[in-house]
Amino acid sequence: MPQAAPAAQPFLSPHPPPPKTPLTPLQAAKRAAAYHAVSDHLLPNHTYVGIGSGSTIVYVVEAISTLPRSLTSHMTFLTTGHQSRALIYDAGLRYTNIDTLPLDGAGAVRMLDVAFDGADEVDAELNVIKGGGACLFQEKLVVVSAKKFVCVADHRKLSPSLLTSFPSIPVEILPLSTQHVLASLRLLGSPSPTLRSGLPAKAGPVITDNAGFIVDAPFPPLLPSQEPSDEGSRHDVATLAKRIKEIVGVVEVGLFFGAQKPAVVYFGMDDGGVMVKTLEKTEQRS
Numbered sequence: 193m194p195q196a197a198p199a200a201q202p203f204l205s206p207h208p209p210p211p212k213t214p215l216t217p218l219q220a221a222k223r224a225a226a227y228h229a230v231s232d233h234l235l236p237n238h239t240y241v242g243i244g245s246g247s248t249i250v251y252v253v254e255a256i257s258t259l260p261r262s263l264t265s266h267m268t269f270l271t272t273g274h275q276s277r278a279l280i281y282d283a284g285l286r287y288t289n290i291d292t293l294p295l296d297g298a299g300a301v302r303m304l305d306v307a308f309d310g311a312d313e314v315d316a317e318l319n320v321i322k323g324g325g326a327c328l329f330q331e332k333l334v335v336v337s338a339k340k341f342v343c344v345a346d347h348r349k350l351s352p353s354l355l356t357s358f359p360s361i362p363v364e365i366l367p368l369s370t371q372h373v374l375a376s377l378r379l380l381g382s383p384s385p386t387l388r389s390g391l392p393a394k395a396g397p398v399i400t401d402n403a404g405f406i407v408d409a410p411f412p413p414l415l416p417s418q419e420p421s422d423e424g425s426r427h428d429v430a431t432l433a434k435r436i437k438e439i440v441g442v443v444e445v446g447l448f449f450g451a452q453k454p455a456v457v458y459f460g461m462d463d464g465g466v467m468v469k470t471l472e473k474t475e476q477r478s
């Protein structure tokens with residue numbers, strides 16, 4: 193009778209080595225979360241690994257780059273924009289874009305073994321806001337192409353409902369549609385959607401990695417339910433995401449819900465510990 197292959201074991205210590213330069217408590221929290229996430233979810237038999245964007249993902253790449261090259265040389269990292277590509281390049285790891293990924297024999301959509309990425313806000317049901325750093329379209333493409341989305345964040349990002357602590361939903365749009373999108377978002381109930389400015393670094397609007405613009409749309413805090421529904425003027429995550437996506441000119445919405453949600457979120461805490469949250473349970477690590 194054929195033997196089942198043994199389960200792959202993690203191959204990185206969850207405890208980071210001393211940092212090369214002094215870190216603020218918030219940076220240390222992000223770094224602790226990143227090492228725990230990589231230790232738990234990057235496995236020796238992985239081939240394709242998604243890498244998101246932001247300040248926390250820097251520590252995910254740092255954790256991966258501490259591994260002996262013999263353990264990662266067979267891996268290809270799917271990047272999500274200029275920042276993550278530079279991180280992977282500087283770490284001496286192999287990268288490619290998502291459109292080069294071969295389909296397997298069955299034409300499977302979820303070809304990546306795992307995708308690591310950050311978050312701007314995470315609610316109790318693990319719905320996520322992303323795009324605070326103007327990266328969301330490629331992140332969503334990578335997440336929906338991965339068997340598992342592992343989210344890495346710090347303690348400020350956990351909220352009972354989205355738009356409690358993060359002020360607005362980032363929406364990537366085509367430049368020509370700006371006025372139409374702004375007007376449509378107002379009709380959906382956003383009091384003051386705004387085109388994100390590049391100032392002071394750049395005059396004019398922020399230009400995304402996909403040559404789009406970003407509109408930031410504030411709404412009242414969202415209901416976390418996963419099924420589309422309305423409760424008075426308050427939207428739930430799925431309904432609002434779908435309505436925004438229907439606006440002509442919208443490329444992608446910075447709400448990750450349903451099949452786009454993380455399987456697990458690692459929150460670096462201010463006491464140096466890490467909170468590991470899934471839909472089923474919450475665990476504290478030291």
Ligand SMILES: O=C[C@H](O)[C@H](O)[C@H](O)COP(=O)(O)O
Nearest residue numbers: 246247248310323325326327
């Ligand atoms: O647009 C940026 C991405 O969605 C980031 O993953 C998100 O903003 C979180 O970034 P950070 O890790 O810097 O908090």
